[in-house]
Amino acid sequence: FLREDIDEEVAKLLELKAQLGDDGKTQFVLKTPKGTRDYNPKQMAIREKVFNTIIRCFKRHGAETIDTPVFELKETLTGKYGEDSKLIYDLKDQGGELLSLRYDLTVPFARYLAMNKITNIKRYHIAKVYRRDNPAMTRGRYREFYQCDFDIAGQYDAMIPDAECLKIVHEILNELDLGDFRIKVNDRRILDGMFAVCGVPDDKFRTICSTVDKLDKMSWEDVKKEMVNEKGLSEEAADQIGEYVSMQGGMDLAERLLQDHKMSQSKQACAGLSDIKLLFKYLQLFHVTDKVVFDLSLARGLDYYTGVIYEAVLTQAGTVSAANEAQNDTNAEESVSVGSVAGGGRYDGLVGMFDPKGRRVPCVGVSIGIERIFSIMEQKAEASPQKVRTTEVQIMVASAQKNLLEERLQLISELWNAGIKAELMYKKNPKLLSQLQYCEEAGIPLVAILGEQELKDGVVKLRVVATREEVDISRADLISEIKRRTEA
Amino acid sequence: FLREDIDEEVAKLLELKAQLGDDGKTQFVLKTPKGTRDYNPKQMAIREKVFNTIIRCFKRHGAETIDTPVFELKETLTGKYGEDSKLIYDLKDQGGELLSLRYDLTVPFARYLAMNKITNIKRYHIAKVYRRDNPAMTRGRYREFYQCDFDIAGQYDAMIPDAECLKIVHEILNELDLGDFRIKVNDRRILDGMFAVCGVPDDKFRTICSTVDKLDKMSWEDVKKEMVNEKGLSEEAADQIGEYVSMQGGMDLAERLLQDHKMSQSKQACAGLSDIKLLFKYLQLFHVTDKVVFDLSLARGLDYYTGVIYEAVLTQAGTVSAANEAQNDTNAEESVSVGSVAGGGRYDGLVGMFDPKGRRVPCVGVSIGIERIFSIMEQKAEASPQKVRTTEVQIMVASAQKNLLEERLQLISELWNAGIKAELMYKKNPKLLSQLQYCEEAGIPLVAILGEQELKDGVVKLRVVATREEVDISRADLISEIKRRTEA
Numbered sequence A, B: 001f002l003r004e005d006i007d008e009e010v011a012k013l014l015e016l017k018a019q020l021g022d023d024g025k026t027q028f029v030l031k032t033p034k035g036t037r038d039y040n041p042k043q044m045a046i047r048e049k050v051f052n053t054i055i056r057c058f059k060r061h062g063a064e065t066i067d068t069p070v071f072e073l074k075e076t077l078t079g080k081y082g083e084d085s086k087l088i089y090d091l092k093d094q095g096g097e098l099l100s101l102r103y104d105l106t107v108p109f110a111r112y113l114a115m116n117k118i119t120n121i122k123r124y125h126i127a128k129v130y131r132r133d134n135p136a137m138t139r140g141r142y143r144e145f146y147q148c149d150f151d152i153a154g155q156y157d158a159m160i161p162d163a164e165c166l167k168i169v170h171e172i173l174n175e176l177d178l179g180d181f182r183i184k185v186n187d188r189r190i191l192d193g194m195f196a197v198c199g200v201p202d203d204k205f206r207t208i209c210s211t212v213d214k215l216d217k218m219s220w221e222d223v224k225k226e227m228v229n230e231k232g233l234s235e236e237a238a239d240q241i242g243e244y245v246s247m248q249g250g251m252d253l254a255e256r257l258l259q260d261h262k263m264s265q266s267k268q269a270c271a272g273l274s275d276i277k278l279l280f281k282y283l284q285l286f287h288v289t290d291k292v293v294f295d296l297s298l299a300r301g302l303d304y305y306t307g308v309i310y311e312a313v314l315t316q317a318g319t320v321s322a323a324n325e326a327q328n329d330t331n332a333e334e335s336v337s338v339g340s341v342a343g344g345g346r347y348d349g350l351v352g353m354f355d356p357k358g359r360r361v362p363c364v365g366v367s368i369g370i371e372r373i374f375s376i377m378e379q380k381a382e383a384s385p386q387k388v389r390t391t392e393v394q395i396m397v398a399s400a401q402k403n404l405l406e407e408r409l410q411l412i413s414e415l416w417n418a419g420i421k422a423e424l425m426y427k428k429n430p431k432l433l434s435q436l437q438y439c440e441e442a443g444i445p446l447v448a449i450l451g452e453q454e455l456k457d458g459v460v461k462l463r464v465v466a467t468r469e470e471v472d473i474s475r476a477d478l479i480s481e482i483k484r485r486t487e488a
Helices: A003-020 A041-060 A082-087 A106-115 A160-176 A188-197 A202-216 A220-230 A235-245 A251-259 A267-285 A320-328 A332-336 A350-354 A370-383 A405-417 A432-442 A452-457 A475-486 B003-020 B041-060 B082-087 B106-115 B160-176 B188-197 B202-216 B220-230 B235-245 B251-259 B267-285 B320-328 B332-336 B350-354 B370-383 B405-417 B432-442 B452-457 B475-486
Strands: A071-073 A099-101 A121-130 A144-153 A181-187 A292-295 A308-314 A340-346 A363-368 A395-399 A446-450 A459-464 A470-474 B071-073 B099-101 B121-130 B144-153 B181-187 B292-295 B308-314 B340-346 B363-368 B395-399 B446-450 B459-464 B470-474
Touching: A041 A121, A041 A144, A041 A160, A041 A370, A071 A106, A082 A202, A106 A121, A106 A144, A106 A350, A106 A363, A144 A160, A144 A370, A160 A181, A160 A267, A160 A308, A160 A340, A160 A363, A160 B405, A181 A188, A181 A267, A188 A202, A188 A235, A188 A267, A202 A220, A202 A235, A220 A235, A251 A267, A251 A292, A267 A292, A267 A308, A267 B405, A340 A370, A395 A405, A395 A432, A405 A446, A405 A475, A405 B160, A405 B267, A432 A446, A446 A452, A446 A475, A452 A459, A459 A475, A470 A475, B041 B121, B041 B144, B041 B160, B041 B370, B071 B106, B082 B202, B106 B121, B106 B144, B106 B350, B106 B363, B144 B160, B144 B370, B160 B181, B160 B267, B160 B308, B160 B340, B160 B363, B181 B188, B181 B267, B188 B202, B188 B235, B188 B267, B202 B220, B202 B235, B220 B235, B251 B267, B251 B292, B267 B292, B267 B308, B340 B370, B395 B405, B395 B432, B405 B446, B405 B475, B432 B446, B446 B452, B446 B475, B452 B459, B459 B475, B470 B475
Parallel strands: A181 A292, A395 A446, B181 B292, B395 B446
Antiparallel strands: A071 A099, A121 A144, A144 A363, A181 A308, A308 A340, A340 A363, A446 A459, A459 A470, B071 B099, B121 B144, B144 B363, B181 B308, B308 B340, B340 B363, B446 B459, B459 B470
């Protein structure tokens, strides 16, 4: 039993109890579906900030954006995700087409390219995807979650778009200021070549690859056990794989492996290694090699990758989430990495699977693991003394005396029409104190106070919430004064 | 047979033909599910513009935002939509909870309030909703579509939040510049009171109400027929309803009906009429009464409304969509209105349906009918000579000679790091002409050209695409020069 399993069982029992109610009758269950959550205004404010940073980066790199439906024809998703296909949500057959919720944004993107015969595009797509996985909400693993994808489709010279994808990951993780990170790089052709020269039978490449993929969660001993006992690989082959997958380095490692007497026997591996060398050359020009590691243990789960693959991990265990994770770990090494926050790779065959004539459109892309990033940003916000504002309201229109609702409505209407963000309390005669308190709570910096005297004088009393300073401003100057005081 | 029915039949047959293929074998169908569509980059650029206008308005009025999952427990949606419940998409039972895709954003909002015991909030929510309706894509009716909702929850003084909702509709439709519009207003209590005094039996209020709701699509004669023949109402009662639902006016009509010997017998109707009067008073202070009509034929379909209801329609038939619609019309009057672009009302009982103790949270809100607005904006963009840009790229990094890829990569990296939006072609040796052509097509205003001479001199040749003017700029000044030339 893991801690989270127990939590889940407890939640189930509590739910059953709630359904029974006091008198044993079935009651209504007030919850979101398993593995999903609402975002409250504070979470949304943080989410908006993170999205803006990411979108700004994607736009800086010249990406357009597209959108696709949340569900696809079931057959569109069939045969694209290997062992993970069982996690796809299907819609009920209510007469008509058989539909499934999208599992990622990559397959719908490939479908879109083939359907519209597009051979060149650089696009980003930020949207929710759905996986009937075992949720682990404390680790930021949900059944409904956002993906932020950037992809470059087109027949181009080797490794130039690939290097840009890594530059983007580097820019985003830097700008979000999440602490130190590493970007691991490998190539599916190197993995396949390695499997071949280590004596893995051809028909076991994919399944052995998905076992290697577990190295970030399991020790080598356990991975080897799975290879030998469950997947029927010879112990000798497993040991040879074990030697390779422990290797990490940079361009030098790629050069060394190109000379390796075993690895160099595989044409595929050599093609992959040459591309890794070229990639590192471009990454040097981008000044990002300090964070990039060529790591032969990186496998990535999805079936559709054909070339370079990569994954970014945060290496600082400075957050609550990291601490939680460390507690759950059986493997001490794991506490160093708080998990993947971005990943991607090259998939040159996927679009061709959709094209009636099998025309290929080479693609490379990256997906930002936004949910983990949210979790970390949320914890940072909690820990910070600064309050997260959930609105951008500049001013509250208040009254000091009774019977001034009409005057408040007239004034706020003028402010809205001038583009000022303004609120008033929906009461005929609110107390001045409660209006001021509302401003304190909501972080509204200014109050426009109306009273009999102010109306007579053609002015508004402008109060600065933080300093309690008050000045009379003529109605004619009010809008420019508010703008002057609130525009950052 | 309607034109759109025939179109649908043709589409089905073509699909069948495609599945059979040339050799009679079943082939893959490359399409999005029925009633859904992809958005291409151009559509997304327009969509982003419309969303920004709407969100800016919601924020100006001090709204926070929340998000909820795309699916809810099936029972959360049960009993909320009356006759329309049959249009809800269910998920397949794959073990676990029974789930349905959300049908609107209002019911999830009410569930959110009850679940979190929130009694006061002003929030907006922009997200997709799902209805297994008969799609009419040319009219902007889809099975997956966006809703943009703004709601105010809380126990407040009468009609103040309600008036703000109408002010918001007025601001948004003005700012989007879609042509003239009307906002029809009515109240469920006036409708119910009217039904009572006209002799409609209590148990027929809802069904007669949903027939009245068809008055914007059907003539009064057909509506009356449905009431009498299908719903079993007496001809006399129907005729009395007919007299009321032909009435339109402003505050004066509300005053007149308060004196009406029949209508004034209903307490409910009087409460509604008094609130309409108050609403108009506040709308006068907001200076929006020119667009607002008190219209007794407005019914709105949804079950959950309890008080004021409203709907905005565009009154200019200046668009292609309006022309299409006019062709399909049997009723000539209809061509005047291109259909509803916003709607909403008060629903004081919905949150209580979710609260275990039935605690009520009064709510009022408005939903912007964004899909019709998209259609209109798209047609406007098509008709305009100005090209829609799908990226914001400021500069392309180009080379005039061969073998300068490394120099291009280095320069573009500097630009990205300085926040400049920049692209380069993913070729080792692209032709200068093709680089310049790319800029023309994508609307990129500047090109930074690198050549041997420029590198030697420590400069970049900056070319203005529109004028073909070229100047040498030192590398040190390049970034500020680009910013100066492209910041609007």
